[in-house]
Each structure stands twice: as C-alpha cells, then as structure tokens.
Amino acid sequence: MAYHTPLSQVEGLGSAHSGVEHFWRQRVSAAALVPLSCWLGFSMLNLVGASRDQVLAFLHAPVSAVLMVLFVIASVVHMQLGVQVVIEDYVHHDGKKIILLVLNKAFAWAVAAASLFAMYRIAL
C-alpha cells in the first residue's frame, strides 16, 4: 500500500486499470450458467433426432425461449470475460493486446446479436 498514490487508493484500481467488476461478473455469470447449462444439455439430448419443426416448436414455447435467451446472454458475458483474461495473460504487446481485446468484444457482440435475432425470429 505504501507504493500507492493517494489517487489510486481512492479509485481502488490496480494494474489492470479496473476494479472488481470483472471478477464479480465472471463469478455471477458462472453461477447462472450452472443451471442454464444443465437445462441446455438435457434439452439437446431430448432434441436429438428431432425434425426442424419439432426443434422450432420446442424453442417457440415461452419457457424454453426465455431459458435459451438467458443461456445466450450469460454465456456470451462469461465468454467475453474469460477470453479477455487469456488475452491479458499471454499478449504483452500493448497494440496487439488492444486489437485482440476489441476483436474479442466484437466477437461476443456478433455471437449475441446472431443468437438473439435468431431467437426473436423463432420465438415470435
């Protein structure tokens, strides 16, 4: 603590230039994904061999549509946070790191947009 400037102590930000939001978001999304992943796993098992119409009917049902949307949101958030840590750990060149971090966010948004738009078309 002796090395901290008064400003950094007030901000509570370490070398990562951010606070504990990342840590908490990763844990909370992980906890949410425990039941959601189990639901997805067993739903997929039930859908094996199903025709397109049967799959559409399943995802059209309100409960499964909402759970699928929740799974997509929680997993995209968790994915973005996780891959960010991997990039920050292994890429030490600032320029490359920033580009990869932006691409990581773009990938997460693209996956979320595609999945959620498809769910909108399927469920409504």
Place this chain on the structure above:
Amino acid sequence: MADNAVRSGARQRPLSPHLQIYRWSPTMMTSIVHRATGVGLSIGLAGLAWWLMALASGPDAYATFGDLVFTWIGQFFVFGFVWSLCYHLLNGVRHLAWDFGYGFAPRFANRLSVAIIILSIVLAGGFYLDGLFLFGGT
C-alpha cells in the same frame, strides 16, 4: 514483455519460473484444461449461434447445417463441444467452491482433479452415445 522492457529502458527484472520447472500435478492439468475448454467453448457458442441462425433461416439452411454436423469433422466439433461443456461446468463448480475457500487441501485437490477429468469424459461419452443411439432409432 521482454521487448517492452527493453524499449522503455526499464530494468531487467527477474522472471518467475516457467511452467516446465514445476513437477507435473493433476491440479496443474485441470487448470490448463479449464482455460483450453473455455476458449474452445467460445467456438462452440459461435456454433450454437450458427445453429439458431440456420434454424431461423429456413429448411434449406437447416439441412445444410445438418449435413455439416454429420461429417466426421462436424462430429469432432460436436463431441468437443459436449466434452468441453461437461468439463468446464464440473471444474467451474470447483472454482466457485474455491472462491468460498473450500477444496484447497493438496491431496483432495489432486484426487478431485483426476475425478473431474474422468467424470467429464464419462459424462460427455454418455451424452454423445445417447445422442447417437437416438439418431440411429429415428
């Protein structure tokens, strides 16, 4: 890191020991595999988005997606996705237990590491084979 240090004229500081210095342990393996499966699952999520988009696009797009899934490389990705999800989920629950301070005793942590690897393979195999048998039936 070394490049940046030289360029900015910083002092050459001692580095912490690299991975190959340490004796191999199951916990080390589960930690590495947790990262690898996490990165792998991001490809899986893109696959899920593709599946949903194909589903929403129409019968032709869905049939094309179905054909790709049944190639051997498609099956490799399907099994990889299923196993990664099983592993990352099981080991992820352990990570959450660690956050509450449980499960750090070395002997227990090593045994649980081995158990999680075996259980994830059994679980994924079960899911995968169950799926295949059902496919055969329809």
